Amino acid sequence: MIFRQLFDQTSSTYTYLLASRHGGEALIIDPVLERVDRYVQLLKELDLRLVKAVDTHLHADHITGLDALRERTNCITVMGEQSKADVVSIRVRDGDRVDIEGVSLDVAYTPGHTDDSYSYILPDRVFTGDTLLIRGTGRTDFQNGDARAQYDSIFGRLMKLPDETLVYPAHDYKGDTVSTIAEERTFNPRLQVKSVDEYAELMANLNLPNPKMMDVAVPANMRIGLAQNIVADRGWALTADEVKRLLGQKDVALIDLREAQERHRDGVIPGSLHVAYPDVQENLQSDGLLRQLADAAGKQLVFYCAYGERSAMALQAAQAAGLTTARHLHGGLQAWKNAEGPLSS
Numbered sequence: 001m002i003f004r005q006l007f008d009q010t011s012s013t014y015t016y017l018l019a020s021r022h023g024g025e026a027l028i029i030d031p032v033l034e035r036v037d038r039y040v041q042l043l044k045e046l047d048l049r050l051v052k053a054v055d056t057h058l059h060a061d062h063i064t065g066l067d068a069l070r071e072r073t074n075c076i077t078v079m080g081e082q083s084k085a086d087v088v089s090i091r092v093r094d095g096d097r098v099d100i101e102g103v104s105l106d107v108a109y110t111p112g113h114t115d116d117s118y119s120y121i122l123p124d125r126v127f128t129g130d131t132l133l134i135r136g137t138g139r140t141d142f143q144n145g146d147a148r149a150q151y152d153s154i155f156g157r158l159m160k161l162p163d164e165t166l167v168y169p170a171h172d173y174k175g176d177t178v179s180t181i182a183e184e185r186t187f188n189p190r191l192q193v194k195s196v197d198e199y200a201e202l203m204a205n206l207n208l209p210n211p212k213m214m215d216v217a218v219p220a221n222m223r224i225g226l227a228q229n230i231v232a233d234r235g236w237a238l239t240a241d242e243v244k245r246l247l248g249q250k251d252v253a254l255i256d257l258r259e260a261q262e263r264h265r266d267g268v269i270p271g272s273l274h275v276a277y278p279d280v281q282e283n284l285q286s287d288g289l290l291r292q293l294a295d296a297a298g299k300q301l302v303f304y305c306a307y308g309e310r311s312a313m314a315l316q317a318a319q320a321a322g323l324t325t326a327r328h329l330h331g332g333l334q335a336w337k338n339a340e341g342p343l344s345s
């Protein structure tokens with residue numbers, strides 16, 4: 001596995017780059033806006049294609065690099081379903097998996113530091129965000145933090161991982177880079193408590209100042225969605241009601257861009273075809289399915305995904321490839337559900 005731990009000195013944030021091979025797909029965890037140039041350069045140097053950018057939670061101490069990376073690489077953005085970020089491409093929940101070629105992360109909901117905190121687990125390591133730090137734990141005094149929930153996340157979830165599991169946190173302020181579950185259980189001063197009450201009391205008496213960046217970072221990190229209005233202004237967006245009227249029409253092909261896991265979980269618009277977002281470019285080539293549907297079969301393509309992010313990006317690619325009748329469902333399946341559009345499993 002290709003694994004890089006990158007550091008942002010200003011916010012003491014660790015960012016992780018994962019891939020299974022040179023020339024393949026990559027995933028990044030907790031990217032920092034000011035470091036995006038460096039990530040893009042490193043991706044190029046390692047011959048990697050960034051396909052997913054994940055934030056473990058909505059950060060208060062730095063501005064996320066999620067939307068800048070999406071603009072630069074067309075990657076998919078991922079956060080938890082509880083996140084207050086306006087639009088992310090995929091919202092995960094406990095028990096999901098986040099997959100790229102050769103790497104599959106287990107998703108564990110570990111609230112407490114915030115109510116949208118997640119940990120991402122590989123067989124030998126865990127990315128704990130700010131839930132569990134090295135010899136510390138993330139503060140629980142703002143952003144719907146909850147010391148009792150954090151106690152459950154740490155003792156009920158993370159401490160149940162094998163002892164030798166490597167712990168990679170989102171921050172370190174002392175220069176430590178990695179720990180293990182066993183090490184933290186024994187030596188983390190915050191974990192030397194006998195009860196949830198004792199932990200809650202300890203966390204209530206930390207009296208920490210607010211992060212310097214908080215007033216800037218939190219609002220910025222809540223507005224990371226791709227401006228679907230840009231696509232709408234060009235007249236390329238369809239409302240859910242407009243798409244409803246296209247259902248069953250022979251000269252229209254609805255294209256679902258989501259992953260199999262999302263389709264299975266949330267259902268599909270009846271009659272739609274499946275082309276996963278990462279395969280769109282390939283399918284726009286002369287012998288690709290999307291090209292064939294549009295050119296040979298004369299169909300109007302209508303893309304959709306979960307929230308309209310991936311479909312807006314796919315639509316721009318299709319338009320750039322000359323498929324001028326292509327459109328997308330503004331707001332994605334969420335808008336479809338709100339409009340009580342039919343779904344099949």
Ligand SMILES: [Fe+2]
Binds near residue numbers: 057058059060130138
């Ligand atoms: Fe945090």
